[in-house]
Amino acid sequence: MGEEGTGGTVHLLCLAASSGVPLFCRSSRGGAPARQQLPFSVIGSLNGVHMFGQNLEVQLSSARTENTTVVWKSFHDSITLIVLSSEVGISELRLERLLQMVFGAMVLLVGLEELTNIRNVERLKKDLRASYCLIDSFLGDSELIGDLTQCVDCVIPPEGTLLQEALSGFAEAAGTAFVSLVVSGRVVAATEGWWRLGTPEAVLLPWLVGSLPPQTARDYPVYLPHGSPTIPHRLLTLTLLPSLELCLLCGPSPPLSQLYPQLLERWWQPLLDPLRACLPLGPRALPIGFPLHTDILGLLLLHLELKRCLFTVEPLGDKEPSPEQRRRLLRNFYTLVTSTHFPPAV
Structure with missing residues (x-):
């Protein structure tokens, strides 16, 4: 499956571990979703060699051919994920973290019980379709990096204190401790309760919101x-401006009708200008005018203790190489440094 080009081809396979029945196959080519599917014979061979090793108490985790890297990973002895990539120089670490994110996305939208106690394969296949949009965003050329760093993608808003105060007041009025303001999948501000969310949901929830089609309001079970x-909990989203959304994690209450439009207008209508200033932060992450050396083409800042990161390849406008190439270079550099100089847990 060798592929010339920058992004190569990626195939992701999900199978029931006990039976080997394929649950889904997702593919991307050059960073964009692709309809190309692997033949069933190839899927069977990839799963068969993994199961053969398990029967001999040998754990097959990865393999390389001349033009393809393959990584296997089993979860709860119930789900087997296999990823194949033809991208030149791609590391096993990056593919392993991709599989962790994919399984996290499956749990996020289907629940662990359905994945570990498979009663009806056809029903599970149908339920898993809800995760395709999120999973495809992992396979594509995303502007985010939380899938690789396992940290929450964040931005620096121009008026962060003002937004934080409004967010805290809105959360109290809404009756939930878990609220965040998200622009294009990156967290602008969040309550203390939201920041206490564990991994991987702290990374997955903003990413999910950024991957969904635009909608004024949502009431989403997660x-x-x-x-x-x-x-399950309820993920409520309220669009303030295009690509800028409020996210609330809550139980049976409050009803969506209680928040929209009365409570929304009360807290956020006076802050339209600070909210508009957040819109360019989607790709930039840094506010306009932020002091940065002119030679910096890309920046990745990590706070491993807080599990937050800032990632941008557009700090100073148009320059060569292209943002897509810079993004790929910075991701590859992070992978190289992490896998070479830090323990696997980093």
């Missing part, structure tokens, strides 16, 4: 892979 993998 599971928390770390905090509540078997009992």
Whole structure:
């Protein structure tokens, strides 16, 4: 499956571990979703060699051919994920973290019980379709990096204190401790409760919101892979401006009608100008005029203790190489440094 080009081809396979029945196959080519599917014989061979090793108490985790890297990973002895990539120089670390994110996305939208106790394969296949949009965003050329760093993608808003105060007041009025302001999948501000969310849901929830089609308001059932993998919560989203959304994590209350439009207008209508200033932060992450050396083409800032990161390849406007190339270079550099100089847990 060798592929010339910058992004190569990626195939992601999900199978029931006990039976080997394929649950789904997702593909991307050059960073964009692709319809190309692997033949069933190839899927069977990839799963068969993994199961053969397990029967001999040998754990097959990765393999390389001349033009393809393959990584296998089993979860809870129930789900097997396999990823194949033809991208030149791609590391096993990056593919392993991709599989962790994919399984987290499956738990987020389907629940752990359905994945570990498979009663009806056809029903599970149907339920897993809800995760395709999020999973495809992991395979594509995303502007985010939380899938790789396992940290929450954040931005620096021009008037962060003002937005934080409004967010805290809105959260108290709404009756939930878990509220965040998200622009294009990156967290602008969040309550203390939201920041206490564990990994991977802290990364997955903003990413999910950024991957969904635009909608004025949503009431979305989600599971928390770390905090509540078997009992669903409600993810409420309210669009303030295009690509800028309020996200609330709550139980049976409050109803969406209580928040929109009365409570929304009360807290956020007076802050239209600070909110508009957040819109360019989607790709930039840094406010306009932020002092940065002119030779810096890309920046990745990590706070490993807080599990937050800032990632941008557009700090100073148009320059060569292209943003897509810079993004790929910075991701590859992070992977190289992490896998070479830091323990696997980093």
